[in-house]
Each structure stands twice: as structure tokens, then as C-alpha cells.
Amino acid sequence: MPEGPTLAQLGEGELIRRLGAFAPPGQFDDDAALLGAALLGGRPAGDPPLVLNTDVLVEDVHFSAATMGAADVGWRAAAANLSDLAAMGCRGAVGLTVALVAPGHTPWAWVEGAYAGMAELLGSHGGVLLGGDCSGGRQRLLAVTALGRLPAGGGPIRRGDGRPGDVLVSTGAHGISRLGLAVLRGEALPDLPAAGRERAIRAHRRPVPRFDAVAALGASRPAALDWRVAGCDSSDGLATAASCLAVASRCTALLSRSDLPLAAELAGQAQAEDWCLWGGEDFELVLALEPAWAEALVEQLEGARWIGRLVEPQPWGPLGWTEGGGPIASPTAAFRHFG
Amino acid sequence: MPEGPTLAQLGEGELIRRLGAFAPPGQFDDDAALLGAALLGGRPAGDPPLVLNTDVLVEDVHFSAATMGAADVGWRAAAANLSDLAAMGCRGAVGLTVALVAPGHTPWAWVEGAYAGMAELLGSHGGVLLGGDCSGGRQRLLAVTALGRLPAGGGPIRRGDGRPGDVLVSTGAHGISRLGLAVLRGEALPDLPAAGRERAIRAHRRPVPRFDAVAALGASRPAALDWRVAGCDSSDGLATAASCLAVASRCTALLSRSDLPLAAELAGQAQAEDWCLWGGEDFELVLALEPAWAEALVEQLEGARWIGRLVEPQPWGPLGWTEGGGPIASPTAAFRHFG
Numbered sequence: 001m002p003e004g005p006t007l008a009q010l011g012e013g014e015l016i017r018r019l020g021a022f023a024p025p026g027q028f029d030d031d032a033a034l035l036g037a038a039l040l041g042g043r044p045a046g047d048p049p050l051v052l053n054t055d056v057l058v059e060d061v062h063f064s065a066a067t068m069g070a071a072d073v074g075w076r077a078a079a080a081n082l083s084d085l086a087a088m089g090c091r092g093a094v095g096l097t098v099a100l101v102a103p104g105h106t107p108w109a110w111v112e113g114a115y116a117g118m119a120e121l122l123g124s125h126g127g128v129l130l131g132g133d134c135s136g137g138r139q140r141l142l143a144v145t146a147l148g149r150l151p152a153g154g155g156p157i158r159r160g161d162g163r164p165g166d167v168l169v170s171t172g173a174h175g176i177s178r179l180g181l182a183v184l185r186g187e188a189l190p191d192l193p194a195a196g197r198e199r200a201i202r203a204h205r206r207p208v209p210r211f212d213a214v215a216a217l218g219a220s221r222p223a224a225l226d227w228r229v230a231g232c233d234s235s236d237g238l239a240t241a242a243s244c245l246a247v248a249s250r251c252t253a254l255l256s257r258s259d260l261p262l263a264a265e266l267a268g269q270a271q272a273e274d275w276c277l278w279g280g281e282d283f284e285l286v287l288a289l290e291p292a293w294a295e296a297l298v299e300q301l302e303g304a305r306w307i308g309r310l311v312e313p314q315p316w317g318p319l320g321w322t323e324g325g326g327p328i329a330s331p332t333a334a335f336r337h338f339g
Numbered sequence: 340m341p342e343g344p345t346l347a348q349l350g351e352g353e354l355i356r357r358l359g360a361f362a363p364p365g366q367f368d369d370d371a372a373l374l375g376a377a378l379l380g381g382r383p384a385g386d387p388p389l390v391l392n393t394d395v396l397v398e399d400v401h402f403s404a405a406t407m408g409a410a411d412v413g414w415r416a417a418a419a420n421l422s423d424l425a426a427m428g429c430r431g432a433v434g435l436t437v438a439l440v441a442p443g444h445t446p447w448a449w450v451e452g453a454y455a456g457m458a459e460l461l462g463s464h465g466g467v468l469l470g471g472d473c474s475g476g477r478q479r480l481l482a483v484t485a486l487g488r489l490p491a492g493g494g495p496i497r498r499g500d501g502r503p504g505d506v507l508v509s510t511g512a513h514g515i516s517r518l519g520l521a522v523l524r525g526e527a528l529p530d531l532p533a534a535g536r537e538r539a540i541r542a543h544r545r546p547v548p549r550f551d552a553v554a555a556l557g558a559s560r561p562a563a564l565d566w567r568v569a570g571c572d573s574s575d576g577l578a579t580a581a582s583c584l585a586v587a588s589r590c591t592a593l594l595s596r597s598d599l600p601l602a603a604e605l606a607g608q609a610q611a612e613d614w615c616l617w618g619g620e621d622f623e624l625v626l627a628l629e630p631a632w633a634e635a636l637v638e639q640l641e642g643a644r645w646i647g648r649l650v651e652p653q654p655w656g657p658l659g660w661t662e663g664g665g666p667i668a669s670p671t672a673a674f675r676h677f678g
Contacts, residue, residue, distance in 0.1 A: 008443030022454045023468040033470035052469055054436040058476045097393040099482035104347030104677035115361045129362040130391055131372035136677040137397045143438035143482030338443040338475040
């Protein structure tokens with residue numbers, strides 16, 4: 001009997017689109033769920049909305065023992081979730097719950113290390129362990145849900161709030177996490193000095209949620225401008241982030257090739273541009289802002305830079321180069337969750 | 340090199356105790372996490388607290404294709420989470436997030452069925468799908484996180500709020516879910532009529548979170564009594580629930596053998612008492628209340644019944660029989676998550 005498509009045949013994007021049909025309209029549009037007064041019923045309208053986000057990290061899909069210790073896995077699981085809160089406009093987390101699944105033969109020492117890594121991230125970036133569940137299973141995984149709240153003085157950051165004319169800002173360099181993975185896999189990387197290798201490994205294992213960038217965003221808002229910021233995090237890559245913003249905002253994103261936020265450690269590497277655009281897991285924020293606000297933010301936040309702009313939607317697609325126009329080609333081997 | 344104990348060697352109880360050390364003191368004491376004003380920072384103190392709960396359902400651990408269809412799996416995953424919200428005193432859910440993990444060869448039809456089952460439960464008991472994540476993995480599983488809030492007129496239900504002299508009340512009969520599992524596994528069940536088989540199967544596949552019982556609890560509170568209710572849900576079995584309440588409240592729970600809340604369908608089955616006490620997954624609430632409140636609740640809520648009381652802690656343990664005293668023996672083959 002024909003059963004229709006499998007998840008691998010659908011692919012992650014189409015799967016998420018179909019799952020979104022079980023949620024209220026628009027609920028799946030952003031990095032995380034915004035819980036406004038309407039969803040929370042009796043809460044006073046002036047109370048800052050809550051933000052809820054779930055991310056799952058699966059062994060041999062998102063991490064492997066070859067490239068990460070237990071504490072790195074825990075740190076990353078928490079950091080990835082908190083990064084999504086930052087991408088929604090939160091400046092910190094209330095805390096998180098963790099569903100741990102692992103085979104019965106898993107050493108307690110591994111679980112202890114993973115929770116210590118989560119606790120280390122929470123200790124330095126805010127939030128506490130709130131609760132969770134655990135179960136046996138064939139494969140180690142952590143499903144983490146983080147709860148945050150918008151600051152009283154700042155609104156939400158939504159993917160669809162961009163407009164033609166907005167400037168695109170990246171809060172930091174890209175490609176270093178992918179470089180770290182290459183180091184850990186023993187790929188050939190000519191002329192990469194030892195200090196650069198160490199920085200790249202650390203960036204891959206210990207990403208940092210950019211709550212500081214959200215605080216700088218709030219502090220740099222020109223008094224004349226209302227709150228309107230589009231953005232998402234770059235966990236799936238800089239190009240994907242810019243493209244998502246553009247699609248949700250019904251614009252095209254033009255990136256300036258000469259202003260690509262290449263990590264300094266990528267200098268001399270053949271894959272530098274590919275890894276900057278498509279490497280993923282840098283967990284920076286990609287924002288679309290009015291030019292005056294963008295300028296103030298770049299001035300105030302070290303490492304933040306101008307990377308392009310939003311324009312009216314172009315017939316050839318949501319993502320292109322400023323120089324010469326035309327789409328940015330995506331690499332052939334994109335990461336697939338359902339392999 | 341010795342790595343110390345494995346998760347199977349620790350067992351679930353000791354694992355949760357150790358994981359609780361990574362959370363603030365007391366944070367792991369209840370069925371779910373209570374987020375009061377202190378955790379949420381700037382929220383007004385009078386605002387009803389939020390409740391957050393995570394439960395994971397793993398294929399071949401919590402469910403199997405032999406006993407449940409996809410829609411049953413989704414329903415149960417959502418119901419188990421909402422039951423924990425009810426056990427904390429919520430009368431409904433804001434909604435939930437879902438982390439879906441499944442092999443790439445999983446048919447979309449199975450995932451669609453599971454989400455339809457969740458949507459059906461939410462549609463009839465309140466709450467919406469808020470967000471989530473998905474990933475490939477070796478085994479199907481759903482890690483669900485539910486968010487609820489306490490009603491304005493009702494306080495929290497906590498495991499540790501019981502006192503000697505409290506009456507134990509069960510909101511319904513026990514053992515029918517385990518009976519349903521026996522039917523589905525084809526175990527020998529003499530003299531079980533067809534209608535009873537159907538009710539047992541339905542109880543196993545489609546448990547209901549007892550938000551209605553929490554509403555009745557609030558409505559039946561005698562005006563002279565302040566809010567103080569201890570309780571938890573009976574997902575791990577009636578005896579385990581009573582024992583947890585007793586331990587957290589530093590009491591001993593005495594169950595009355597002649598008042599055991601045996602499901603009517605268990606009549607004539609040799610395992611009736613065992614399944615009532617230890618079968619699990621009935622998702623009723625077990626509450627400890629002042630006698631006057633307990634009496635009013637039993638009068639108001641159909642199916643609720645007096646099952647025993649809390650007394651001063653006894654040297655032989657937290658759980659015993661009213662008749663004759665002495666501990667209730669636990670069966671040899673308890674369910675183990677890390678088997």
C-alpha cells in the first residue's frame with residue numbers, strides 16, 4: 001500500500017511547513033514562539049511577552065564524540081536555544097527544561113558533563129535549569145526548551161518586519177564555527193596558525209548567545225524611530241538567515257561581496273567565502289534596520305558590520321549580490337537533518 | 340579506565356536526584372516547574388505563576404506500533420504533559436512545543452497522524468501548538484513541553500504541602516490503563532466483556548488530563564480554609580503517587596484496602612489490586628486535603644473517592660495499609676526507563 005512521501009523525501013523545510021499547519025496562523029514564522037497577551041489570556045496587556053523555544057541536539061546528527069566532549073554538547077544545546085531567544089529580542093533567559101534520552105549503558109559521567117556544560121552556559125549568560133524528563137533510548141539526545149521574556153524597553157525582533165531600504169547588519173564574523181569543525185575533522189587547512197585553530201575549535205564547541213547585541217540594539221535606537229527590527233540568528237548560516245529575512249519580509253536581500261563578514265581566521269582558506277555564507281552555527285544575529293539605527297548599532301557594538309540591504313523583491317529570488325545583481329548560488333552539499 | 344556507574348545502574352530515581360543538583364534547590368520537587376514572580380523578575384507579584392513541563396515519549400520505551408496508532412501516540416504525548424500541568428493546579432494549557440525526532444524513512448503519514456492526535460487533544464482540552472523543532476534520528480520520539488498558568492482563584496498543588504491528618508483523594512479509578520495494555524498485548528483475561536475491553540483500550544490510548552478535577556477542587560474549597568493542597572498525577576501508578584506525596588510531605592500515606600479505587604473493568608481479574616496500585620498511566624490526580632475539603636470535593640466530583648490518609652511518618656516507610664498497618668509491598672517487576 002502506498003504510504004506517501006517519507007521525511008527524507010519531503011526535506012526539513014517542507015516538513016516544518018506542513019507541521020506549521022497544526023499551529024495557529026503565523027505561529028511558526030519566527031525563530032521562537034512569541035507568547036503575547038492574547039495567548040496568555042488574562043495577563044495585563046502592558047506586560048512584556050514571553051518567548052518559548054525548543055531545539056533538539058541528536059548524537060551523530062548534530063554532534064559526535066569525535067568532535068565534542070560532553071560539556072561541549074551541553075553548552076551547545078543550551079546556547080543554541082538561548083540564541084533563538086536573542087533572535088526574538090530577549091536579553092536573557094528565565095531558564096530551560098531538558099529532555100534527556102540515552103541508552104542505559106551511557107556512563108553517568110557523560111550525562112554529568114553535559115549538564116555541567118549547560119549549567120556553565122547558564123551561569124555565564126543567565127537562566128536556570130527549570131525541570132525536564134529522562135528516558136532510555138537508542139541514541140543520546142538533548143531536547144531543550146528555553147523560556148525568555150522581552151525586556152520592558154524593547155520590542156520583539158521578527159523575521160517579517162523588514163522593509164525595502166533597510167540595512168542588513170551582522171553582529172559578528174561568520175565561518176569560524178565551520179572552520180573549527182574542519183580542524184576537528186582533521187581536514188587539510190594550509191597556513192592556519194595554532195592560535196587560529198584554537199579560536200576556531202572554541203567557536204565551534206562553545207558558541208555564545210548574543211544577548212549583548214540585543215542590549216546594544218536597544219541602546220542604539222535613535223529617539224525618533226519606533227521599534228521595528230527584523231532579524232534571526234545565523235545558526236543555519238549567514239546566507240540562509242538573510243534569505244529567511246527576505247522571504248518573510250517579502251523583499252530581496254542583497255549582500256555586498258566586498259563587505260562579507262569573513263572571520264579573520266579564514267584568511268587564505270579556499271573555502272572562506274563558502275563557509276562564511278553557508279557554514280552555519282556561528283549563532284550571530286542578522287538584522288534588518290532603518291539606516292540611521294544600523295549606523296548607530298555598528299558604531300556601538302564591536303564586531304557588528306554592515307553587510308548589505310533589503311530591496312524590493314526581485315524576480316530571480318530572495319538572495320543576491322549587491323555587485324552585479326543576480327542570485328547567490330547555494331552550495332550543492334547543504335546540511336540535511338533527515339539525510 | 341573505570342567510568343563509574345551507567346544510567347541503567349543508577350536507575351531513574353537516582354538519575355533525577357543527581358540532575359536536580361544542577362537546578363535551584365527544590366526546583367525538581369514537583370510534577371512540573373512553577374515559575375513564580377522571583378524567577379520571572381519584573382512580573383507583578385499578584386500575577387498568577389506560570390507552569391512549565393517537559394515529557395518525552397520514545398518508541399519501544401513508551402509506545403510501540405503494536406499497541407498504538409500514530410494519532411494515539413500524539414494524543415498521549417500531549418495528554419501526559421497536560422496532566423502534569425493539572426497536577427500543579429492548572430485548569431488548562433497555554434500550549435506546547437514539540438521536538439520531533441524520526442528516521443528519514445518515516446512516512447509523513449505517521450508524523451501527520453501524531454500531530455493530528457496532539458491537535459485533537461488540544462482541541463478538546465485547551466491549548467495550541469506553539470512551536471518546536473525536528474531532526475533525523477534512529478528512533479521515533481516526541482519531546483513535548485507544555486506551558487500553563489495557575490488560575491487567578493487557585494493556588495499551586497505541590498507534592499510537599501501535605502500534613503498528618505489530611506485525607507487522600509483519588510479523582511478516579513485506577514488500573515484500567517494497564518488492563519488496556521494487557522488486552523492489546525493479547526494477555527489472557529478471563530471473563531472480560533467486549534465493552535470492558537473497549538473501554539480499557541481507550542483508557543490506555545486516550546488518557547485525559549483532569550483539568551475538570553482541578554476546577555472542582557477550586558469550587559469545593561470551604562470558605563474557612565486557605566489554599567493548601569498536596570498532589571501529583573498517577574502517571575507512575577497510584578501507589579507511587581501516594582508514596583511521592585508522603586515522602587515530599589514528610590508523612591506516611593495509609594491506603595485503605597477496602598477503599599481502593601479499582602476500575603470496575605478489573606472485576607474478576609487476578610491482577611486487579613496490583614494493576615490498580617502499580618499499573619500506572621491512569622493520569623488521575625492523587626490529592627491530600629483537609630477532611631472538610633476532601634468531603635466537599637468527593638461530593639462534587641463524580642468518580643472521586645476517599646482512598647486513605649496521611650499520618651505521622653512511620654519507621655517502616657512512606658506507604659502502608661490502614662488495615663493492620665505495615666508497608667505495602669511493591670511488585671518485583673517495576674517499569675524501568677533505562678532497562
